[in-house]
Amino acid sequence: MNTKNIVTPGQRLGFAQDYVAGPGTYVRGNLLYASVVGMKRVSKQTAEGETLVLTVSREKQQSAIPEVCSLVSKVIRITPKEAVVSIMVVDNSPCKEDFQGIIRQQDVRATERDKVKIHESFRPGDIIRAEVISLGDARSYYLSTAKNELGVIYAQSIEGAAMIPISWQEMQCTKTKAIELRKCAKPF
Amino acid sequence: MGNVTNENIINLNTAITFEAETFRRIQPEEYLRRYIQQHVRPDGRSFNHFRKTTVNLSCITTADGSSMVRIGNTTVICGIKAEVSEPNVNFPKEGYLVPNVDLSPICSPRFKPGPPSEQAQVLSENLNKLLKNSKVIDLETLCIEEGKAAWVLFADLVCVNYDGNVFDACVIALMSALMNVRLPEAVYEDGIVKATEEKTIILGLIRITYSASFAMFDGQHLLVDPNEMEESITKDGITVVVDETGKLCNIWKTGSSCSSEQLKTCISKARDRYADITSIIEIAKQAIKKIE
Amino acid sequence: MSSRLELIGPQGLRTDGRRFNELRNMNCKPSVLSQADGSAYIEQGNTKCLAAVYGPREARTKAQVLHNRANINVEISLAPFSMEERKKRSKSDKRILEIASAVKQTFEPIIMTELYARSQIDIYLQILQFDGGTVQICINAATLAIIDAGIPMKDYVCACSAGCIDDEPVLDLNHLEESNTPELTVALLPKNDKITLLQMESRLHIDKFQQVMEMAAKGCKEIHTVLDKAVRENIKDLLKKSSI
Numbered sequence: 001m002n003t004k005n006i007v008t009p010g011q012r013l014g015f016a017q018d019y020v021a022g023p024g025t026y027v028r029g030n031l032l033y034a035s036v037v038g039m040k041r042v043s044k045q046t047a048e049g050e051t052l053v054l055t056v057s058r059e060k061q062q063s064a065i066p067e068v069c070s071l072v073s074k075v076i077r078i079t080p081k082e083a084v085v086s087i088m089v090v091d092n093s094p095c096k097e098d099f100q101g102i103i104r105q106q107d108v109r110a111t112e113r114d115k116v117k118i119h120e121s122f123r124p125g126d127i128i129r130a131e132v133i134s135l136g137d138a139r140s141y142y143l144s145t146a147k148n149e150l151g152v153i154y155a156q157s158i159e160g161a162a163m164i165p166i167s168w169q170e171m172q173c174t175k176t177k178a179i180e181l182r183k184c185a186k187p188f
Numbered sequence: 189m190g191n192v193t194n195e196n197i198i199n200l201n202t203a204i205t206f207e208a209e210t211f212r213r214i215q216p217e218e219y220l221r222r223y224i225q226q227h228v229r230p231d232g233r234s235f236n237h238f239r240k241t242t243v244n245l246s247c248i249t250t251a252d253g254s255s256m257v258r259i260g261n262t263t264v265i266c267g268i269k270a271e272v273s274e275p276n277v278n279f280p281k282e283g284y285l286v287p288n289v290d291l292s293p294i295c296s297p298r299f300k301p302g303p304p305s306e307q308a309q310v311l312s313e314n315l316n317k318l319l320k321n322s323k324v325i326d327l328e329t330l331c332i333e334e335g336k337a338a339w340v341l342f343a344d345l346v347c348v349n350y351d352g353n354v355f356d357a358c359v360i361a362l363m364s365a366l367m368n369v370r371l372p373e374a375v376y377e378d379g380i381v382k383a384t385e386e387k388t389i390i391l392g393l394i395r396i397t398y399s400a401s402f403a404m405f406d407g408q409h410l411l412v413d414p415n416e417m418e419e420s421i422t423k424d425g426i427t428v429v430v431d432e433t434g435k436l437c438n439i440w441k442t443g444s445s446c447s448s449e450q451l452k453t454c455i456s457k458a459r460d461r462y463a464d465i466t467s468i469i470e471i472a473k474q475a476i477k478k479i480e
Numbered sequence: 481m482s483s484r485l486e487l488i489g490p491q492g493l494r495t496d497g498r499r500f501n502e503l504r505n506m507n508c509k510p511s512v513l514s515q516a517d518g519s520a521y522i523e524q525g526n527t528k529c530l531a532a533v534y535g536p537r538e539a540r541t542k543a544q545v546l547h548n549r550a551n552i553n554v555e556i557s558l559a560p561f562s563m564e565e566r567k568k569r570s571k572s573d574k575r576i577l578e579i580a581s582a583v584k585q586t587f588e589p590i591i592m593t594e595l596y597a598r599s600q601i602d603i604y605l606q607i608l609q610f611d612g613g614t615v616q617i618c619i620n621a622a623t624l625a626i627i628d629a630g631i632p633m634k635d636y637v638c639a640c641s642a643g644c645i646d647d648e649p650v651l652d653l654n655h656l657e658e659s660n661t662p663e664l665t666v667a668l669l670p671k672n673d674k675i676t677l678l679q680m681e682s683r684l685h686i687d688k689f690q691q692v693m694e695m696a697a698k699g700c701k702e703i704h705t706v707l708d709k710a711v712r713e714n715i716k717d718l719l720k721k722s723s724i
Contacts, residue, residue: 248609
């Protein structure tokens with residue numbers, strides 16, 4: 001553990017023309033400075049342009065923020081036009097606090113987008129995998145489940161038992177064998 | 189929601205697996221249940237294990253008595269300030285002891301800024317009841333002049349890190365700060381109270397009480413000293429307060445039902461915990477003596 | 481009848497035994513709270529402050545959301561037992577709000593908020609014991625806590641106060657001194673000596689101003705050394721723990 005490589009914010013790292021600024025650094029004038037505490041790492045590329053990458057080595061991971069990638073969220077409430085969800089996990093790293101997202105009627109699936117009924121696709125309490133399509137309005141992120149691998153991954157039936165997907169539209173309760181309508185994700 | 193039985197757990201979408209942290213976020217109850225089935229808790233403790241408790245006395249020099257208590261990560265700082273005021277008309281020979289708990293946004297993301305939350309007010313009220321009913325201090329010792337002047341002890345408890353079981357930490361902090369209070373000698377003359385510069389009077393505690401809190405999971409498993417995650421999942425809990433003779437002072441029971449056997453277990457564990465806390469406070473007292 | 485306080489004694493020592501250019505005893509430790517994203521505890525003499533940083537996280541009220549940067553929110557709370565006289569200071573006490581606003585304005589250009597649009601960074605400061613120098617300890621504690629949270633900053637922000645007793649500039653005033661002498665608080669970026677905050681609320685002769693300000697700036701540099709050392713110690717410990 002080479003402790004000489006520890007840098008603190010404001011510390012000069014080198015000339016801006018020799019490196020490409022990676023995360024954790026910033027450029028001012030013609031110098032490159034560090035902006036977080038961590039180990040200085042330089043990644044060498046075969047082509048010209050070495051990237052100076054600073055990563056913060058600590059157990060505490062910074063809470064994830066929704067970006068354009070897949071995330072897991074829980075449906076909170078539904079209206080005929082949209083489903084309101086609470087984003088809990090972004091790309092395998094959990095968020096410390098939930099973010100709010102909306103899945104509009106036209107973003108639930110790719111085909112027959114206007115004939116979608118929200119209450120036949122999601123119910124409150126379902127866990128779904130979705131994708132961010134836009135940073136949305138002031139209130140929430142806009143999400144979409146319009147791909148085969150997106151949709152409900154876990155749901156409980158009216159009786160409270162877990163349900164298994166039997167097709168992309170239907171899930172079956174394990175206790176009562178009753179069928180309920182959901183937009184299911186394709187199991188990997 | 190009905191009961192989720194064992195067989196449903198196995199029938200879950202096994203095609204989709206999650207990392208532990210993701211699973212913990214999506215299904216916190218299931219996550220806890222799987223640990224409980226192995227007779228262990230997510231932070232590695234057994235059901236009966238209290239987290240490491242440390243006490244620091246006299247940490248705030250501007251207060252007349254102070255202490256800082258850590259149970260695991262939960263940290264509470266108690267500062268007691270003494271002021272003079274007129275006693276209550278109905279109780280002219282008694283002073284006051286006023287506890288107040290402050291759960292501010294600094295201690296956890298779950299608290300938003302604003303007026304004291306319901307939880308903080310409930311904690312303050314429970315501490316108040318505890319002090320009154322168990323007669324921890326003889327309020328007559330706080331009297332300076334009957335009917336005219338008496339000491340008011342404001343006990344302010346600030347939680348700076350919230351990781352479950354704040355009540356136990358508050359009780360220990362309050363008791364140890366009270367043991368630590370130094371008051372000046374006060375004399376009432378011609379309508380004015382004169383106090384000496386030196387603070388020499390030690391408050392005498394009639395009774396010292398400590399508490400032990402438990403969470404109940406699935407109606408059967410008793411988890412001692414719940415941390416924040418366990419507290420938020422299990423809404424059921426029992427808090428038992430005992431004094432130095434092992435007598436029961438207070439019991440609070442919230443949530444679903446429990447058997448009398450479980451209550452008896454809780455009471456005996458609270459008594460054992462009492463002995464542990466007393467020795468921890470002894471260590472803290474020795475530490476300040478060394479400095480003095 | 482002379483009611484003048486003897487702030488500087490016969491040997492040139494102040495009420496707490498320091499010389500005119502000595503900082504108070506400083507003790508700081510980052511990463512003290514487990515729930516917060518970043519935290520720090522600082523003691524400067526008898527003033528004790530705890531800082532917690534949460535963020536970046538979703539903004540609480542939609543009105544506070546900025547479309548291109550993060551919103552910084554600072555809240556300062558004075559514990560009721562922190563002063564000699566118990567005063568339950570409400571959060572909307574004007575003096576406290578003013579200090580919070582000063583801290584917020586100090587950090588706004590330094591934290592790289594463009595990286596976190598539409599989110600909020602909350603800085604909570606709790607003063608546990610008060611013996612003067614609120615603004616400076618809040619800024620120093622907030623700096624440590626923000627670094628601990630891993631939020632990118634252009635540089636450390638170090639603050640120090642200085643004053644003038646008997647026409648001599650003195651460094652780092654405690655409560656007794658700041659109530660009786662003009663006080664100047666300066667917050668500095670140590671790498672390039674840029675001043676981000678300057679506050680003075682009493683009368684000071686303009687001839688003395690330059691000297692007092694230079695003394696405060698020197699004090700800031702000393703504080704920077706202490707803070708930097710604490711941060712490096714902390715990261716060394718963390719690396720040791722994670723490599724085991």
